[in-house]
Amino acid sequence: MDVILEILKENARTPNEQIAKRLGRTPEEVERQIAQLEKERVILGYQAIVHPEKCEDNLVTGIIEVKIAPQRGSGFDSIAQRIYKFPEVKLCYLLSGAYDLLVIVEGHSLKEVAAFVSERLSTLEHVSGTATHFILKKYKDFGVIMQDVETQERLPVIP
Amino acid sequence: MSTPSVCPVPSTPRRKLNETLMALPSSAIREFFDLVTASDDIISLGVGEPDFVTPWAVREYAIFTLERGSTTYTSNRGLLELRQEIARYLDERFGLSYSPQTDILVTVGVSQGLDIAMRTLLNPGDEVIYFEPCYVAYAPMIALAGGVPVRVDVRYEDGFRINFDTVEAAITPRTRAILVNYPNNPTGATFTAEECQRFAALAEKYDLTIVSDEVYAELTYDQPHFPMPAQPGAYERTVLLSGFSKAFAMTGWRMGYVAGPPDIISAMTKVFQYSMLSAPIMSQYAACEALRRRHQDVPGMIESYNQRRRYIVEGLREAGLDCHMPEGAFYAFPNVKKFGLSSREFCLRLLKEEKVAIVPGGGFGAIGEGYARCCYAISIAQIEQAVEKIARFVKRL
Numbered sequence: 001m002d003v004i005l006e007i008l009k010e011n012a013r014t015p016n017e018q019i020a021k022r023l024g025r026t027p028e029e030v031e032r033q034i035a036q037l038e039k040e041r042v043i044l045g046y047q048a049i050v051h052p053e054k055c056e057d058n059l060v061t062g063i064i065e066v067k068i069a070p071q072r073g074s075g076f077d078s079i080a081q082r083i084y085k086f087p088e089v090k091l092c093y094l095l096s097g098a099y100d101l102l103v104i105v106e107g108h109s110l111k112e113v114a115a116f117v118s119e120r121l122s123t124l125e126h127v128s129g130t131a132t133h134f135i136l137k138k139y140k141d142f143g144v145i146m147q148d149v150e151t152q153e154r155l156p157v158i159p
Numbered sequence: 160m161s162t163p164s165v166c167p168v169p170s171t172p173r174r175k176l177n178e179t180l181m182a183l184p185s186s187a188i189r190e191f192f193d194l195v196t197a198s199d200d201i202i203s204l205g206v207g208e209p210d211f212v213t214p215w216a217v218r219e220y221a222i223f224t225l226e227r228g229s230t231t232y233t234s235n236r237g238l239l240e241l242r243q244e245i246a247r248y249l250d251e252r253f254g255l256s257y258s259p260q261t262d263i264l265v266t267v268g269v270s271q272g273l274d275i276a277m278r279t280l281l282n283p284g285d286e287v288i289y290f291e292p293c294y295v296a297y298a299p300m301i302a303l304a305g306g307v308p309v310r311v312d313v314r315y316e317d318g319f320r321i322n323f324d325t326v327e328a329a330i331t332p333r334t335r336a337i338l339v340n341y342p343n344n345p346t347g348a349t350f351t352a353e354e355c356q357r358f359a360a361l362a363e364k365y366d367l368t369i370v371s372d373e374v375y376a377e378l379t380y381d382q383p384h385f386p387m388p389a390q391p392g393a394y395e396r397t398v399l400l401s402g403f404s405k406a407f408a409m410t411g412w413r414m415g416y417v418a419g420p421p422d423i424i425s426a427m428t429k430v431f432q433y434s435m436l437s438a439p440i441m442s443q444y445a446a447c448e449a450l451r452r453r454h455q456d457v458p459g460m461i462e463s464y465n466q467r468r469r470y471i472v473e474g475l476r477e478a479g480l481d482c483h484m485p486e487g488a489f490y491a492f493p494n495v496k497k498f499g500l501s502s503r504e505f506c507l508r509l510l511k512e513e514k515v516a517i518v519p520g521g522g523f524g525a526i527g528e529g530y531a532r533c534c535y536a537i538s539i540a541q542i543e544q545a546v547e548k549i550a551r552f553v554k555r556l
Contacts, residue, residue, distance in 0.1 A: 018543070021469055021473045022467070022469055023466065023469070024469050155192070156192070156195045156201065157188060158205070158206050159294060159518075159523075
């Protein structure tokens with residue numbers, strides 16, 4: 001993976017000048033490379049990682065296991081597409097194992113998410129079953145631990 | 160008739176402590192340390208250890224070994240399992256062939272490896288050539304082992320490269336060993352393959368032992384690391400010192416090792432046996448896991464140091480400091496002479512006025528005067544703040 005991607009995956013707000021210095025390139029080169037990565041859709045977007053309990057949006061997250069009957073010709077893809085096009089769906093993966101799709105849905109209340117599952121998801125043709133789990137607490141998201149866990153005990157001067 | 164009992168007048172004991180020890184200067188860095196510790200909210204570039212916490216998988220494995228009850232002494236030489244891992248690592252990573260049974264001793268940090276190497280190699284009055292600026296313990300360790308430290312200076316003007324004519328001129332009939340450290344703390348310089356070969360040739364010509372502190376070997380950025388024992392004729396004459404503190408982010412575990420010819424390792428084990436018995440078993444198991452996981456954990460840390468290295472040097476240069484690009488370790492050693500202050504004064508004022516701690520170069524030997532060590536094993540954000548503050552500070556000078 002391009003090392004620029006590694007830096008941006010760690011902190012998407014890293015200024016181009018800083019990336020340039022860290023990699024021994026010019027800021028113009030870095031800007032060009034990032035533009036190219038965006039154009040090729042290697043970089044799909046930039047988002048903030050927000051502490052769910054501190055942002056006061058009171059969003060409820062449901063994780064839904066979806067069993068589907070694959071269709072001749074398009075397999076799981078066409079049914080997955082019908083699901084992921086709903087804006088409520090934040091994540092949609094095809095999985096191996098006991099169920100087929102893992103879908104993450106966000107809503108403003110339990111009721112809203114439950115309604116989405118019962119009315120929109122489970123009623124879709126070829127969906128043969130769903131199981132919904134609600135997130136109670138996030139300990140770690142996108143590789144970031146929510147609590148400050150590591151203590152810093154380094155001495156300030158060491159020979 | 161009884162005589163009244165008299166309380167004896169208390170007298171001050173006339174202690175006679177070890178003369179060699181008393182003659183050693185106390186570390187110049189100590190005074191600076193006390194000042195820094197007394198200040199709040201400082202950005203410290205004075206550290207000498209990674210800012211990474213030991214990878215969780217390594218910590219978790221150590222917890223597991225404690226839970227299962229591994230709390231005993233180990234073999235004097237260290238767990239065979241660890242010596243096997245070290246041998247495999249040295250072979251795969253550096254092409255060095257050492258027998259886990261006879262050629263490796265696990266020590267409590269590289270510092271202890273250095274101590275027992277000196278105690279093993281030296282007879283009273285034997286000379287050891289070492290290079291300044293250097294890690295603060297070198298000359299004291301040689302002296303405490305009864306040896307005579309013979310200093311050879313390495314200069315900024317030479318890009319901190321070794322002048323081999325000076326080295327050869329320093330060799331006398333009493334010279335027993337040459338102590339080297341590369342990549343170097345504090346200069347960040349390392350040796351080229353040719354330089355290593357020249358050391359090996361000198362050792363052969365004058366029948367010397369090379370004690371090679373290569374604890375920063377993994378942290379080499381622009382060229383590969385050339386291990387001393389791999390040089391022609393050097394294997395039989397080299398005591399390799401290394402450890403887990405730097406590349407594996409394990410300073411507090413105190414894990415080091417020595418690899419060398421079996422006769423030297425056997426003699427060193429004798430010193431170790433009487434002075435330490437064995438290294439802590441928990442740390443030894445953690446080190447085993449660190450070696451098994453090195454492909455997952457180490458490359459990311461090295462890449463991160465490499466980026467910070469370029470970032471800090473660029474920043475220091477923009478601030479107006481002259482600075483060589485360090486080739487290894489995690490220190491920059493900029494020249495502060497042109498500001499007309501001693502390095503101690505420069506660092507004290509920077510600490511007081513801008514709350515940035517860097518270490519006066521004089522603490523690493525007289526030739527280090529006029530320089531300051533800046534450790535870049537801190538976050539990019541901290542480096543950014545620190546160089547801004549340094550720039551502001553030097554503008555006022």
